[in-house]
Amino acid sequence: MKKIQTGFAPRFQANKKHSGLQLMENFFHFNELDVSKEMLSNLMNYAVKRNSWIHEDPAVIFQFHQSMRSLIRAGYLMMLKERKWTVDTQPEKISPWVFGLLSEKEYRNPLLVFKKAFREYTLREFDYFLSGIVYFSMGVYENLPERNIVMPYIHTVKMLDAAHLIIQRKREKKMAGAHSG
Template identity: 60%
Template sequence: MKKNRTDFQSRLGKSHKKYFGLQLMENYFQFNDLTASKEQLNSIMNYALKRNSRIQEDPSVILHFYQAMRSFIRAGSFIAMKEKKGFINTPLEEVSPVVLGLLSEKEYQNPLLVFKKAFREYSIQEFDYFISGMAYFSLGVYQNLPERNMINPYIHLIKMLDAAYLLLERRKEKEEIKMEIPGSNQHYHDSI
């Protein structure tokens, strides 16, 4: 009797993987606001580095945020691996420093640089260690502080949040422009 094998690669081929990281980012921002995420990360960081204080929020909120950030980090890693030249790259115009945030002008032009730099310096496991350590230390009063430098991963996460939001906004703008152009949604063989 011949065994039939299902080929899952054909269903989950390259077209599925093309925007997988962006889809995960979009899902993250459907449930988490950019400003609220940055404030929550900042609050967790502040309480984690204080010796005799604990965050006042419910631990379930911190746990939910921790899990959401872990999925965000994995999405960022996936985006960093997928290199596409000119991918949502825009020319720099007059941009105020408030809009730039922590991003440099080059990073604002090409937000993929933020993810590439972050995952060159730190692995997914190191980001996991950082976010789990910050959640752990923020929830209780401990004698010891985290043993590693936690400022750099924190800055990378803040920049990745800004860059991801920027990527998604530019993707929406690009899709809106496509929808406005007549005939852009039709395939070549449909017009024959």
């Protein structure tokens, strides 16, 4: 009888089947931007509280952790490919409320968010950050995370906004092409 081995390691190779853009689309197919930002914020808040833990189903947290890892890798893959996702809009036509945490420059070219994040932190450090906030949010511990987790958190929130913007622009471009053709 042939033994079948199941590989549980996530696969994040950059090929035609699993491009960075496809991984981002998959993320937002299963996760809404606002819900993801709220979950990330809750994990962060509970990670730094000493005497409380998050009251969320661990399976939901694990799924979110894996989804966020995939999204961060998607941004890394997209950054490597250096594709342009800029928008040619006059600054006075863009409402400041639209930017979120993004600067105007980052709003115009969302890949700048990923470039800056990966200049400051590696994929491994983002994995460490995500694992750390999940770990510390799920129990009561004497010790707090030993590293600065605020900056990776800010980068991660900005990556969520930038990825959503890229997917939104892709859809708009697709719709414009469908209407013009």
